[in-house]
């Protein structure tokens with residue numbers, strides 16, 4: 001009888017098959033053998049199973065009904081905002097651009113700054129780049145937030161009412177056809 005003893009590497013490669021296809025071990029009994037013999041692979045499979053079970057239970061939270069409106073308002077505000085000054089633009093360029101082609105030059109400049117001015121100059125620059133002012137919500141966004149809270153409160157109230165009067169007006173509300 002020729003049974004190739006499966007090793008751990010093979011087994012780990014086929015863990016998704018073993019996890020998702022219940023009939024897989026029937027077609028490939030060598031994995032069943034290996035799992036029976038190897039505690040490490042058995043644990044790995046069990047852990048994967050429990051993770052998947054957890055993911056099945058998980059429900060994505062419902063997004064706020066005002067999400068789109070609020071996003072559009074913010075975008076419109078950003079477009080309508082006055083253009084940033086030179087310093088602001090330079091700062092966001094260094095903060096957010098990948099700036100691949102600039103990196104060697106920047107590294108040289110920083111090394112130079114460190115050589116000449118010691119750590120203090122760099123520390124000041126670094127501090128300035130990291131202390132961005134917080135973005136304040138506009139009146140519109142605040143209004144939308146309040147409306148959102150109101151809707152949530154109303155939903156909770158309705159739920160409470162539904163729970164306390166389970167079928168108060170059944171019968172009466174059913175249309176006759």
Ligand SMILES: [Zn+2]
Pocket residue numbers: 007008009011034038039040041
């Ligand atoms: Zn193994």
